[in-house]
Amino acid sequence: MPLHYAVKTRLVELLDRLGEGAALPPERALAAEFGVSRWTMRQAIRELVADGRLRARQGQGTFVATPKLIQPLALVSYTEALRAQGQTPGREVVTFDEIAADVELAGGLGIGEGEPVHRLERVLSADGQPIGLETTYLSVARFPALRAVLEPTGSLYRCLTDQLGVRFAEGEELVETVIATPREAELLKATQSLPMLLLHRNSRDTDGRPIEVVRSLYRGDRVGFRATLRP
Structure with a gap:
């Protein structure tokens, strides 16, 4: 299993705990918590944005998206x-x-x-x-x-x-x-x-x-x- 996919799976569990509209912790902090590089964390976050699970707002951060x-x-x-x-x-x-x-x-x-x-x-x-x-x-x-x-x-x-x-x-x-x-x-x-x-x-x-x-x-x-x- 690609590392970023494993990280993505763990992030989905985190999103479920955070709830709709909640802000995602900073990329650097998440990478340190998960024990992976920032590049791997960034890739996982990008895929979740594409999947509609996260929404990036320029200048504000990344947030748990509403359901499709x-x-x-x-x-x-x-x-x-x-x-x-x-x-x-x-x-x-x-x-x-x-x-x-x-x-x-x-x-x-x-x-x-x-x-x-x-x-x-x-x-x-x-x-x-x-x-x-x-x-x-x-x-x-x-x-x-x-x-x-x-x-x-x-x-x-x-x-x-x-x-x-x-x-x-x-x-x-x-x-x-x-x-x-x-x-x-x-x-x-x-x-x-x-x-x-x-x-x-x-x-x-x-x-x-x-x-x-x-x-x-x-x-x-x-x-x-x-x-x-x-x-």
Whole structure:
């Protein structure tokens, strides 16, 4: 067993004793207590930060993190899913404009290449802390009134269902791990070394027509996903 992994295991026991929000003792003191080098201790702490067990605050220290938010892999509102876990959802609009569909986007939305597409990019937050960057694409031809009826910081799903009469039926979602770009890391207040979860989703209505194409990037230290599997 690598030494830093053994140290990491002992640190997890310490975190459980300290409790949520508690400050981690200084790296030098922990290294001396555990009888290891500062490099080994630093490596163990970095992995626990990446795992979401610790949170580093610049100029303040390292603290025991709150548990990860577990989101369902389902066609449900981000707002409702977060509130169900006792968290206050938030959205900050980064971009809300129109672009021309490229080949891939046109295929996902069932439209012609070059046709206009709504692009809505928002930073998602939980209790005021950024956790995700979501970019949603919808056909302008199908939803010409979207910009007039959507409150950009509100629930897009609620707007589509309640005001535009959309009925979600099914979707496909691909999940992979990536490294954030410098821009994405800045928007999420994270370092580029922090693991990210990237979700690609295509949704369809009850008639089988494409509704949206969504690209969602989530901080791997703050969010996890759960799916219900049936034979």
